[in-house]
Amino acid sequence: MEIELKLLLDPVDVNRFRRHPLLKKHALNKPQSRQLNSIYFDTPELYLKQNHTALRVRQVGRRLVQTCKSGGQVAAGLHQRPEWESEVSGAKPDLPALLGLIEAGSAVARLMSAPALAERLQPIFTTQFRRTIWLLRLPSGAEIELALDQGQVIHGDKTVPISEIELELKAGDSASLFDVALELQNSLPLRAANVSKAERGYALHSPQAPEAVKALPLTLSPALTLEQGFQVLMHNCLAQIQGNEDGVMHGSDPEHLHQMRVGLRRLRATLGLFKKFIQAPPEIAMQLRWLAGMLGPARDWEVLAASTLSDAARRRPHEPQLEHLRQHAASVAGKHRHAAANALASRAYARLLLSLGSWLEGRRWRQQQSTEQIAALSMPLKKFARSKLVRLQKKLLERAKGIKRQGPAKRHRLRIAAKKVRYAAEFFESYFPFKRMRPYVQALSELQDLLGVSNDRNVAGSLLQQIAEQHPELEPHCDLALSLLDEGARLRSSKIKRVWRKFAELAPPAKPD
Structure with a gap:
């Protein structure tokens, strides 16, 4: 199970990052750099992508390594997903070798055993980047591989840059990934990244307008404790919030803003449901109110322009002043949406996500609770x-x-x-x-x-x-x-x-x- 936190880093800040005191304080070795070139494979109809799976062959020095990643979850930039890899003799996937690593009868095994899959696989896009690696050991004992990746994703004559930091957990608690990210973010404008290199490559291959992300269906295990259930619900809400980030920042469909606001309301409702047992830190509660205050006016004005006044104008087509009023409201809505987009691009929003991730993964609420209160979390x-x-x-x-x-x-x-x-x-x-x-x-x-x-x-x-x-x-x-x-x-x-x-x-x- 790969557990890593992805952070976007502006290329102009790379030198500042390399000089960050955290690296000298916690690094066990001098950084090591290597060039990584990968080819991602899929069928012409993108069978693997449709099943939330990525398959690549990566050249690492003289070695060729195939890797399959499938399913998993992403929240606040934390990617958790199963991963299988093995060396291959050529620049094509070796499915029998891969299937030897995957549990027989599992969903991934069935997926990779599809008839004639090997014959239908073809290169879809490539990634080329320089990776610099530091191995960190924190006072808590956690070990983290910190990688700086700089390069590009390539499909035909189209490219998108890669400039990001990956914090991969090697030993210890996943909350330590957020602790490192928050320390870095004190002096660097880092943002949590929910989109992988593979997803960026597929977006180059088949450009599509982002779809509004609704809440994912929940099927809760009967064995969940109150505390575990709280974490599951919070991650579900975060997935809806972050799934609509790109649409709010770069799109124009009002549904993205609506669904992001719904996700935020669901998250705050979750905090309310569990407040007798789990109290959100005041700074997180304040940041959530700030975010609601940025999304709310934009949504209100979009509803007025795109729904309320549009309906009125259709009902009274002989009243041109209603259309004039709608256009004015749409202009105001645009300004508020721009402000909301700027808020999502801000360091304050990035810090909110990282703080939430640290609080959730580390179960920080326990630090302020009595033995009796902690016991109640097991109900x-x-x-x-x-x-x-x-x-x-x-x-x-x-x-x-x-x-x-x-x-x-x-x-x-x-x-x-x-x-x-x-x-x-x-x-x-x-x-x-x-x-x-x-x-x-x-x-x-x-x-x-x-x-x-x-x-x-x-x-x-x-x-x-x-x-x-x-x-x-x-x-x-x-x-x-x-x-x-x-x-x-x-x-x-x-x-x-x-x-x-x-x-x-x-x-x-x-x-x-």
């Missing part, structure tokens, strides 16, 4: 899931009292309560009978979506008021848009009542499977 996650859902459901029912007469502020609190129940239900869904849990989650999702649309109207009203105050000439346009929004609000209010009655008849399943 079965399934037991915690049931009791938590019951408490959240009770709070939601209290928030819904007098739903027919609730104003915007109370509806907003109801929406937040519904969202917390929905996230918890989706997190723990695999623990409960499907026939009971699925209708509950679906009804809850319908309720939250309706409350979300209602909240969008309230946010839109606030943003339109801002436009009217800053641009008096647009005030009549804003008044027209608000009148159209109010028409829809009356219809939604009656629908919310019907959906609530349907949901209130349901309850969380009595007990886990």
